[in-house]
Amino acid sequence: MSVDRVQETEGREGTADTEVTEVTEDREGLEAVTTATVAAAVRYYSVAPGVRLNVRSGPGTNYSIVRVLPEGARVPIYCQRPGERISGPYGTTNIWDNIADGDYISDAYVYTGSSGYVAPRCA
Template sequence: MLAGASEAAAAVGGSGFPTFPVAPGYQVNVRSGPGTNYSILRVLPFGATVGVRCQCEGQVISGPYGTTALWDCIGNGEFISDAYVKTGSSGYVTSRCG
């Protein structure tokens, strides 16, 4: 795990990727790319935890954890804005996508 990530918030799950909670009280859209112009693939339920495979720059989004252009890849071609994920950092907490 990269420096700056909250060790209490992140734990490596069975997937081998660091896992983080989604902001409480939010059902977050999972998109096919790093922006709201990409299609919605599914919606994460309240209380979801996600494994972050990699991160990339995309559309700037404001959410409960600030305003950011950082997007988290949580599955093959599945992205959510880092503004809705409690990583304990305003920067990268895992490798860059690509």
């Protein structure tokens, strides 16, 4: 068995789906293609109420602002990394949340229910 292709697709709210395509060969050399969709464990978290939050290109205020999240935003956290220490509505922390490719927000503004890491460390 070999996995030929893995593709992430947008799933229902609160998850991302991963589509896996597998090609297998039987004894006669005939190939069978199987595609399955597997829900990944990406959770969405709420940004502090009443906050329009700057999204930065790295884990600190010295990085450029790439966009601003509106009030009431919910964000996925794909991974987390240490960075500049920030104080916000949910405490003081040096944890920064990766919410998209190259987009970071301070965990001090995200309600995760934890004062520690809730996602894997970014590579």
